[in-house]
Amino acid sequence: MKKNIDKIICLPKGDIHNHLHLGGSIKTFQKKYSDYNIRFPDNYNGLGGMIDFIYNDLNRAMLTGEDVIFFMENAIESSINDNITYLEASVDINLIRFFDQSLDNLLEVVRDLKKKYKNQINFCPDIGINKDLDIKQVYRDGTKCIQSGLFNGIDLYGQEVGKDLTSFVELYQEAEKNNLSKKVHIGEFSNHDTIDYAINILKPNELQHGINAVNSEETMNLILENNIQLNICPQSNISLGTVKNIAEHPIRKLFDYGIKLTVNTDDLILFDATVSDQLINLYENNIFSFEEIDLIRKNAFKD
Template identity: 25%
Template sequence: MMTRPVHTLPKAHLHLHFTGSMRLPTLVDMAASHGLRLPRALTQSWPPDLTEADTRGWFRFQRLYDAARACVRGEADMRRIVAEAVADDAAEGSGWLELQVDPTSYAPFVGGITPALEIVLDEARAAADRHDIGVGIVVAASRTRHPLDARTLARLAAQHAGEGSGQVVGFGLSNDERRGDTTEFAPAFRIAANAGLAAVPHGGELLGADAVAETLEWLHPQRIGHGVRSVEDRDVLARVVDAGVTLEVCPGSNVALGVFAEPADVPLRRLIDAGAQVALGADDPLLFGSRLADQYESARTVHGFDDADLAHLARSSILGSRAPEHVKDDLLGGVDRWLAAPAPAPAPA
């Protein structure tokens, strides 16, 4: 079968974490420069084996993520991460990237959460110009911290809200779904909504459809990070569809964490057949070992998506993004041209 290359398909990348976007050689270099020792799981066998979606499995993931985050020790490190994330996404055909960051983690090294965020925003603007790609920033609170901290971050995000590259375009809620009370984060999301920011919390990966329902009721999201387990309840999935919520589905993450045993078990086709808008995401390539283009390749090779199906996924990612309307129009036109172009001839046997 003739297929068009996924890295030339214009798309938006809506689920990528700051630390998790790092290239492994960059992490190794940063660790060495700061005299830090990385866990052997990162240096001797990559990507690391995370497997189970139980507390121990998540603990393994979080331990490695924390070790990577501890290597980010200043402005130069932060700028390098943003610059490389943007370059990598541009090379894979992304015309718009939304990079998610919790500035709290890096504040001690740069003088506070405000300068931490401003460094990310400034480098996002510069990298966007270098690579001809739009880059918005999502400020994310952590479920493991007090909800008052989330309100502080929401107010900071609101101060930098805007449209286009180097602006805060959304407010998220990340980390272990089993921690914290979703209802207590609603005030932070109201602050963000009043500033015109998209609500893009995580939900429905480690926990099931009830977590998706609670997220819908209390946080009023435009997108849900993951949300894949909404398929476990027909009524909840119908609510997602009726509300027009885009699901940021990250197959590589789902399998690596053991949410689904095999790539074929990820219910990508079921979500789309139900009418859900799906935007594929890479989540944390540093730990899961796969980037955005790999998610599209998996949709093709594992789930049987043809080029028209992949184009539909790309359109959903663009429409679900916070890219300016003219950027969306340009990218959607690019998807049409990608699909209309002759597919390459198959390689000789």
């Protein structure tokens, strides 16, 4: 077993469900911001509890554009340290508030990051959009991001329950016209009906989480019929209370149903589990064999 664990650590990996400014290691963060004495909990009280921690605790240290750049660099360097060679990470477009409300300034930061780390990692940023962001800003800045040629995909996140997604249809159509991968966060806190709705409305290529599809064969069939990949983050699910423990995680059932899936960090600074950590956890708990782990690892790389 140790030989295979060493292989998992050393093999090149991808992380394609990653929020860039939340993707860095806690250790590196605490070294720079030790004066803030921020304590990271092992578990959060659902999505609301996580959001409260970000706003009330973590954001005390993210006050300037320089702070945001540090958070992003921490994420990329943490990925490199885990032998992540392919990184799709979302850049939240509302981070312009740290850059004089200028999208051009934010895009320049992203370009600089791609250039700085190009010899160490294939960093392919996604356009990150919160569902609660003012829709005028979504289209003003989202469209400009799509047309910039800088981004690999688009990712919509935030509250999952009771959200009308029709406002985002035209933006996703524009993303498709420009050959961007279309992702949407759904089915971690919401039921399988919301997954059906998101698929039918936004026509995504990938679902971020999507684990509650396991409760409906019709939903799993819809995922298969549309060749949709699930980018799953097991430790995030556990820390947020949507899954009790790794043994009860639905990832195995989804895999056995034939759904293509990957394992990712989500927010390393919040959940403190690298891609390697999670793959090893799935292997050590006999959820997957090494050969299956290797297949899941390879799924993160684009064909």
